[in-house]
Amino acid sequence: MDQFISDFLKDPSGKNLQKLSVEFLPYYCMLISKVGGILSQETLSCIQKALQEGKLTDLVNLIQKALTIVEDAFLQIAVIGESGAGKSSFINALRRLSHEAEGSASVGVVETTMHRTPYQHPKYPQVTFWDLPGTGTPNFLPDTYLEKVGFADYDFFIIISSSRFTLNDALLAQKIKDVGKKFYFVRTKVDSDLYNEEKTKPTTFTKKRILQHIRDYCLANLSDIGVSDSPIFLISNFDLADFDFPKLEETLLKELPEHKRHTFALLLPTISVAAIEIKRDFLKEKIWLEALKSAAVSFIPFTPFVCGFDLPEQEQCLKDYRNYFGLDDESIEEIAEKLDTSMEDIRGCLKCLNFWSLVKDDSISAKVIKGAESFFAVKGGPESSVIQGLKVYILRLKFLDTVADDAKHLLKMI
Ligand SMILES: Nc1nc2c(ncn2[C@@H]2O[C@H](COP(=O)(O)OP(=O)(O)O)[C@@H](O)[C@H]2O)c(=O)[nH]1
Numbered sequence: 001m002d003q004f005i006s007d008f009l010k011d012p013s014g015k016n017l018q019k020l021s022v023e024f025l026p027y028y029c030m031l032i033s034k035v036g037g038i039l040s041q042e043t044l045s046c047i048q049k050a051l052q053e054g055k056l057t058d059l060v061n062l063i064q065k066a067l068t069i070v071e072d073a074f075l076q077i078a079v080i081g082e083s084g085a086g087k088s089s090f091i092n093a094l095r096r097l098s099h100e101a102e103g104s105a106s107v108g109v110v111e112t113t114m115h116r117t118p119y120q121h122p123k124y125p126q127v128t129f130w131d132l133p134g135t136g137t138p139n140f141l142p143d144t145y146l147e148k149v150g151f152a153d154y155d156f157f158i159i160i161s162s163s164r165f166t167l168n169d170a171l172l173a174q175k176i177k178d179v180g181k182k183f184y185f186v187r188t189k190v191d192s193d194l195y196n197e198e199k200t201k202p203t204t205f206t207k208k209r210i211l212q213h214i215r216d217y218c219l220a221n222l223s224d225i226g227v228s229d230s231p232i233f234l235i236s237n238f239d240l241a242d243f244d245f246p247k248l249e250e251t252l253l254k255e256l257p258e259h260k261r262h263t264f265a266l267l268l269p270t271i272s273v274a275a276i277e278i279k280r281d282f283l284k285e286k287i288w289l290e291a292l293k294s295a296a297v298s299f300i301p302f303t304p305f306v307c308g309f310d311l312p313e314q315e316q317c318l319k320d321y322r323n324y325f326g327l328d329d330e331s332i333e334e335i336a337e338k339l340d341t342s343m344e345d346i347r348g349c350l351k352c353l354n355f356w357s358l359v360k361d362d363s364i365s366a367k368v369i370k371g372a373e374s375f376f377a378v379k380g381g382p383e384s385s386v387i388q389g390l391k392v393y394i395l396r397l398k399f400l401d402t403v404a405d406d407a408k409h410l411l412k413m414i
Pocket residue numbers: 081082083084085086087088089090106107108109110111188189190191192235236237238
């Protein structure tokens with residue numbers, strides 16, 4: 001049982017809440033993912049203050065408001081670069097769509113228009129990638145470009161090149177910075193550079209040396225055109241798990257505003273153990289905040305029952321988790337195809353598909369009773385809202401761990 005929540009339930013007095021207000025921040029920092037959490041500094045301070053002053057209604061409202069903002073967060077990602085650099089491929093890779101899938105961005109098509117094209121994420125409609133007109137087109141005018149493409153709409157810009165970054169890219173980066181937005185340089189197609197090098201120089205070829213060479217070359221090129229100290233991410237759109245893509249993910253997550261991190265973490269493809277862990281941490285944080293909220297509600301007199309244990313809702317929650325980790329039916333079918341095996345074979349390896357066995361797990365009731373014991377001591381009898389809240393908390397953690405472990409297991413198989 002979570003120590004903080006259990007301590008919270010043990011004693012609703014002002015003295016205990018004051019103690020918890022001191023412990024809150026260190027505890028929260030320990031709980032969240034290595035790339036940060038979903039609460040802003042301001043919300044954290046307000047939560048601390050609410051605990052210190054024993055204002056439980058404020059605490060509940062603060063958590064609820066923060067969770068709603070996180071749920072509703074939209075993400076608009078602008079992708080820029082010359083025609084042929086790999087923009088459409090990058091967008092498709094992040095949307096987990098093959099080039100042939102319906103709704104995918106057309107690959108290999110030379111764009112000459114000055115229009116931007118939106119591509120919504122098929123699973124997360126609040127995320128849109130924008131394929132922006134190329135910086136290499138004759139119509140490109142750095143002074144008016146950002147205005148024309150509506151720069152204020154985007155959370156950040158990805159500037160893509162498959163060879164040298166151009167002066168226009170550099171001018172654009174400078175302007176993006178001037179308007180207070182972030183940009184990231186991404187060098188695509190390193191898989192094909194490696195392939196070509198190995199074919200042409202098989203005796204002296206080493207992967208590490210070639211990648212370092214590409215990185216140095218890009219950095220020198222950027223420095224030549226006046227951009228210093230910007231990191232470069234080397235990637236292959238054909239294999240996001242390799243090269244710098246995981247580093248790019250982490251950097252973006254760290255640099256996004258807190259309330260948008262959750263949305264971005266969910267859309268990350270589950271292509272590495274690190275990506276699975278990051279996703280798990282973000283979802284865990286949310287489960288914990290919901291549990292803290294529901295614990296606080298138990299101490300507020302005359303509050304209507306907020307957090308009941310509703311089976312269809314729990315079933316939906318498990319479904320959502322499977323979706324987030326790429327274990328929904330459609331994804332399982334794709335994996336079976338990839339591994340040239342039957343869907344039943346894959347399903348047989350997954351524990352997260354059996355909702356009932358997870359719900360009926362005896363260890364859950366034992367944990368709920370243990371967690372509620374401290375509360376009984378205060379109130380002198382079982383309080384149904386506490387039991388329900390703990391049940392939801394422990395069950396959701398179980399769902400999450402089962403799904404994340406299954407995702408890791410499948411990753412190993414793939
Ligand atoms: N080897 C390799 N080819 C890529 C990569 N990204 C894109 N391509 C290929 O480069 C060509 C142009 O890609 P596209 O995504 O249409 O570029 P765009 O014009 O910037 O949208 C296509 O043939 C892609 O298959 C990559 O990372 N590695």
